[in-house]
Amino acid sequence: MTAAAQTLILFGATGDLSQRMLLPSLFGLHADGLVPDDLLILGTARSDEDDAAFRDLAGQALAKAVTGDRRALIPGFLDRLRYVPLDLHDARSFAGLATALGDRARRPLAAFLSTAPALFRPAIGGLAAHGLAGDNARLALEKPLGHDLASSQAINDAVAAAFPEDRIFRIDHYLGKETVQNLIALRFANSLFEPLWNAGGIDHVQISVAETVGLEGRVGFYDDAGALRDMVQNHMLQLLALVAMEPPARFDAAAVRDEKVKVLRSLRPIDAASAPGDSVIGQYRAGAIGGQAVAGYADELGRPSATETFVAIRAHVDNWRWRGVPFYLRTGKRLPDRRTEIVIQFRGVPHSIFEGQPLKPNKLVILLQPDENIRLLVMAKQPGLGGEGIVLREIPLDIALRDAFAGARRRIAYERLLLDLIEGDPTLFVRRDEVEAQWRWIDAIRAGWAAARMTPALYPAGSWGPPAAMALAERNGAMWHG
Ligand code: BG6
DSSP states (O other): OOOOOSEEEEETTTSHHIIIIIHHHHHHHHHTTOSOTTOEEEEEESSOOOHHHHHHHHHHHHHHHOOGGGGGGHHHHHTTEEEEEOOTTOHHHHHHHHHHHGGGGGSOEEEEEOSOGGGHHHHHHHHHHTTOSSTTEEEEEOSOOOSSHHHHHHHHHHHHTTSOGGGEEEOOGGGGSHHHHHHHHHHHSOSSSGGGSSTTTEEEEEEEEEOOOOOTTOHHHHHHHHHIIIIIIIIIHHHHHHHHOOOOSSSSHHHHHHHHHHHHHHBOOOOTTTHHHHEEEEEEESEEETTEEEOOHHHHHTSOOOOOSEEEEEEEBOSTTTTTOEEEEEEESSOSSOEEEEEEEEOOOSSOSSTTOOOOOOEEEEEEESSOEEEEEEEEEOSSOOTTOOOEEEEEEEEEHHHHTTTSOOOOHHHHHHHHHHHTOOTTSBOHHHHHHHHHHHHHHHHHHHHTTOOOEEEETTSSSOHHHHHHHHTTTOOOOO
């Protein structure tokens, strides 16, 4: 058993992710008594603040995030916090960090880099130079881990110079979502699905991540990234890998990640020849969402741009299990709803005994957001004695997870991941070979777009992307769910 970390060093502790996600998640773990009693959370950032100012900032973030009786637990949590100002380019300030840690530097610790990737290298160098990267230390990294394969390898090399792979925890926050882990439970804790979970039983798979938000003030970052790199490269490919992977022998880090990487390496490359037929890119223009007028992307940005805010892809996993089964991926900003879902479209019955009655093939819909829900759509007889014989209708078998586990608090995805980091369990973190396989596939698509001179088609905000995205599925007899 790996020993639990007694210190968590948060780089970028005053930033947006820290305030919105990390501190509220750590509070959640504290309030539920899940972290060691002596866990110290040491925040660092450039600004020249002290413990009191950091506690103040954290207190304000928690006042927004925490409700009800749990608010009474905030002061106890704030007592765990300390702050050390840190200029990553100044060796002296790292010495200050080591001094502040004192004896804790030799005990199990975890460092979480929630900073711009350009700062990873100096942060890691500083940790290593001050004895904070030893056998007792692990390191968590937040995306973006590069903008293509080469830059991702450069980051991975820099990290590997100080930390071995088994002590590097690359975050994809989608893996911390309850329903994503539920997908693993659904597939491997039930015998019902596995016999059909292949090209013989499944017609196609859809993975959609629809967002209503636009740029959200992330102008520089998003315009350099685009939907493919921001969402598909990481979250959506991880979902695809979990849907498509072979059963791992155990639920442990090596077994699960070995299976996922095989899927990622089996993705059929999309190139200049196939990109125009297998992918669609779009950019939102002005429109309306929920009755509210919203500006177009270029207006938000303040200049024209060729960055895609929507992408739809028809992917294939070239192996025995998935031969000929399309995986449709779709994600976009400023779509009509916030909805993340995985749809498994099964094949129809081989022969219908119900003459004149349209039969809909079964569908498994795994909804991750806004609610967590697993729904199996089946055909059933409509009640009644009508003279026309049996009348069939599609009805849902619902596992509304919120009802089934009514007492359970809805957790932030980072709670699971921070707890695993503190406890040293890397199962739900992304291994280097996975990230690199993801980038390899994504880089080829981008090169394909460039070579085929594809540019984003405009779609009105509040619509489901360019009409070509519908056609992408329909050409193959599929229809996007919802
Ligand atoms: C982030 C992307 O990784 O995921 C954002 O950078 C996106 O652009 C976000 O909005 C979506 O996360 P969630 O958990 O809200 O679906």
